[in-house]
Amino acid sequence: MNKYQQIAYEIEQYIHEHNLAQGTKLDSLDTLTKRYNVSRSTISKALDTLEKRGAIFQQRGSGIFVRRQRREGYMSLLVTSGFSGSFKGRTVRYDVLTVEQTVADEEVANNLHIDVNAPVYFVERLIYTDDEKLCKEVSYFPVAVVPYLNKEIAEQSIFNYLETAYKMKVGFADVYLVIDQLNEEEAAILDLPVLSPGLYMEQVVYLATGIPFDYSKIVYHYKHAKFFIQSVSE
Amino acid sequence: MNKYQQIAYEIEQYIHEHNLAQGTKLDSLDTLTKRYNVSRSTISKALDTLEKRGAIFQQRGSGIFVRRQRREGYMSLLVTSGFSGSFKGRTVRYDVLTVEQTVADEEVANNLHIDVNAPVYFVERLIYTDDEKLCKEVSYFPVAVVPYLNKEIAEQSIFNYLETAYKMKVGFADVYLVIDQLNEEEAAILDLPVLSPGLYMEQVVYLATGIPFDYSKIVYHYKHAKFFIQSVSE
Numbered sequence: 001m002n003k004y005q006q007i008a009y010e011i012e013q014y015i016h017e018h019n020l021a022q023g024t025k026l027d028s029l030d031t032l033t034k035r036y037n038v039s040r041s042t043i044s045k046a047l048d049t050l051e052k053r054g055a056i057f058q059q060r061g062s063g064i065f066v067r068r069q070r071r072e073g074y075m076s077l078l079v080t081s082g083f084s085g086s087f088k089g090r091t092v093r094y095d096v097l098t099v100e101q102t103v104a105d106e107e108v109a110n111n112l113h114i115d116v117n118a119p120v121y122f123v124e125r126l127i128y129t130d131d132e133k134l135c136k137e138v139s140y141f142p143v144a145v146v147p148y149l150n151k152e153i154a155e156q157s158i159f160n161y162l163e164t165a166y167k168m169k170v171g172f173a174d175v176y177l178v179i180d181q182l183n184e185e186e187a188a189i190l191d192l193p194v195l196s197p198g199l200y201m202e203q204v205v206y207l208a209t210g211i212p213f214d215y216s217k218i219v220y221h222y223k224h225a226k227f228f229i230q231s232v233s234e
Numbered sequence: 235m236n237k238y239q240q241i242a243y244e245i246e247q248y249i250h251e252h253n254l255a256q257g258t259k260l261d262s263l264d265t266l267t268k269r270y271n272v273s274r275s276t277i278s279k280a281l282d283t284l285e286k287r288g289a290i291f292q293q294r295g296s297g298i299f300v301r302r303q304r305r306e307g308y309m310s311l312l313v314t315s316g317f318s319g320s321f322k323g324r325t326v327r328y329d330v331l332t333v334e335q336t337v338a339d340e341e342v343a344n345n346l347h348i349d350v351n352a353p354v355y356f357v358e359r360l361i362y363t364d365d366e367k368l369c370k371e372v373s374y375f376p377v378a379v380v381p382y383l384n385k386e387i388a389e390q391s392i393f394n395y396l397e398t399a400y401k402m403k404v405g406f407a408d409v410y411l412v413i414d415q416l417n418e419e420e421a422a423i424l425d426l427p428v429l430s431p432g433l434y435m436e437q438v439v440y441l442a443t444g445i446p447f448d449y450s451k452i453v454y455h456y457k458h459a460k461f462f463i464q465s466v467s468e
Contacts, residue, residue, distance in 0.1 A: 022347075023444050048282065052466060057406055057444060065444050067406070074410055077311065077463050113256075172291055172301070175463040176308060179413060179433045179456040197431030197456070199413045210257050210291060210299050222413040222431070229311050229409040229463065232286060 007036055007046040012055050015066055024066040026056065054230030067230070074228035077175060090129050096154045098124040101143065108140045111204050111215040119143040123154050126189065134224050136189050139216040146213055159205075162213070171208035177201055182219070190221045197222040241270055241280040246289050249300055258300040260290065288464030301464070308462035311409060324363050330388045332358040335377065342374045345438050345449040353377040357388050360423065368458050370423050373450040380447055393439075396447070405442035411435055416453070424455045431456040 001009070011026070027035070032043045047064060050056045054076075057067050102122045109116045121141040127134045139158070141149060146162065153161050162168040181195040190196075198219050205214040235243070245260070261269070266277045281298060284290045288310075291301050336356045343350045355375040361368045373392070375383060380396065387395050396402040415429040424430075432453050439448040 052286075054406075054408075057440075057442075059405075059442055059444065062443075067444075071410060077411075077465065171293075171466075173463075173465045174288075175465055176305060177311075177461040177463075179431045179454070179459055181431055197413045197415055199433075206291075208291075208293055209296075210293065210301075220413070225413055227411040229407075229411075231311065231407045231409060232405075 003038060004042050004045040004049065007032075007038070007043065008049040008053075011046065011050060012053075015055065020066045020068075022066055022068040026064040026066065028063060051232060054232075057232075071228065074226045077227050077229045091131070092157075093128040093131070094155050095126040095128065096123070096151050097126060098122060099149055099151050099154050104140065104142070108215055111202075112140065112142050112212045114142050114144070121146060121149045123149065123158070125154060129224065132224050133190055133221050135218050135220040136186065137216055137218045139214055141214055142212075145207070145211060158214075168213070169208040171206045171210065173203050173205040175201060175203045186219050190219070192221065199225045237272060238276050238279040238283065241266075241272070241277065242283040242287075245280065245284060246287075249289065254300045254302075256300055256302040260298040260300065262297060285466065288466075291466075305462065308460045311461050311463045325365070326391075327362040327365070328389050329360040329362065330357070330385050331360060332356060333383055333385050333388050338374065338376070342449055345436075346374065346376050346446045348376050348378070355380060355383045357383065357392070359388060363458065366458050367424055367455050369452050369454040370420065371450055371452045373448055375448055376446075379441070379445060392448075402447070403442040405440045405444065407437050407439040409435060409437045420453050424453070426455065433459045 011032075014020075015026075029040060029043055029047070032047075033040050036043065047056065047058060051058055054067055056064055058064050100122050101119055103117045104112065104114055104120050106116055108114075108120060109118065112120070114120075120143060121139075123137075123139045123141070125137050125139075127137060141158075146166075149158070159170055163170065178200050180198055180200060182190065182192060182198045184194050186198060187194040187196060190198075199222060201216075201218040201220065203214070203216050203218075204212050205216070206212050245266075248254075249258075249260075263274060263277055263281070266281075267274050270277065281290065281292060285292055288301055290298055292298050334356050335353055337351045338346065338348055338354050340350055342348075342354060343352065346354070348354075354377060355373075357371075357373045357375070359371050359373075361371060375392075380400075383392070393404055397404065412434050414432055414434060416424065416426060416432040418428050420432060421428040421430060424432075433456060435450075435452040435454065437448070437450050437452070438446050439450075440446050
């Protein structure tokens, strides 16, 4: 954890421990700079991190204020933390249906910026939260970036594995959402009637270096898919 | 437009005019500082704005790179710009069903942080993009913050009106998404069969000062609701 991340974490802990209400004014940038004995730019980065995360808002000229997430059970779409990161306090279980090496078709190649027929890992998982079926996910990882995956690894968070085993840093993601009706196969796997509503998500996840390493297509059980986005102004 | 916003706009225009590919390296912070003859912190703010908007990514120690939005027809969930801002190049039309002053019930009061029975404007609109029904929206605006609304105002972007007429600055929003099946009334208004999939969005929008000024509940036509989120890492 970098210094600014550590400071961001401490400020967030402070907000939670004191159960500060939305709109509570926090100490100024100058005061925080003195307290933590670091540069203004480090404090500034910690505050930007907290703003992105929706924990504070900064109002130029007038201060830094607490922002609170007020509903429980919603999954954040803003921050690329994977399923395990989105469900703090809930059990996430991955039921791995397939892990195999295959080659990229045109769609996969296009989304991962690799050549058609380049080797990729194909991973198919059913994901449960608190023993309820949340979604079915298929993911493609280019072997050139992710050299090895197996069933044991896919039974946990693959993002955590890549960060731990390969020191990869997840950077950002393009996420696309559409709504449609489940086909027979999707309905069967999610235990729902055919034509039930489904939320379909496609995402391309990039390393901090800008290299795409994960292209996933996910279909969510409509009764268990609840999302929030804490958007910010420009 | 502030200086940093002007610079952000110019950099974004440059990327578009030169049709720069994702991953193209841009000039460094130092070079940009010299070129625009402003402080480093102004350039830094311009770059952070572009990063939030998903137009660039910054990689510490190695540079600033182009990020491209690669699919057409998806609505951004990241930036609180209202419908008109989300559909550049498409026609947005508001069919105003109701504009009236009423009082806040418990749900409205709770979301807007106002007292039960405080006066609010209630606005009900059907929103079309390119003459297709996109969604039905009901919105509540506290009269204490938004002193006046009428049908003519609601036929345009209310956000633009508030920014222009009252110099209000939209700050951030909490957005919640769930999926369910349309009831009879919703299905009728969206010209869909009962029990069709529906995307339900609730949002509380705040001024830059942190004061909530808009609580909206929106149900989207599933065939026309396509969203993207360009998420960022912490």
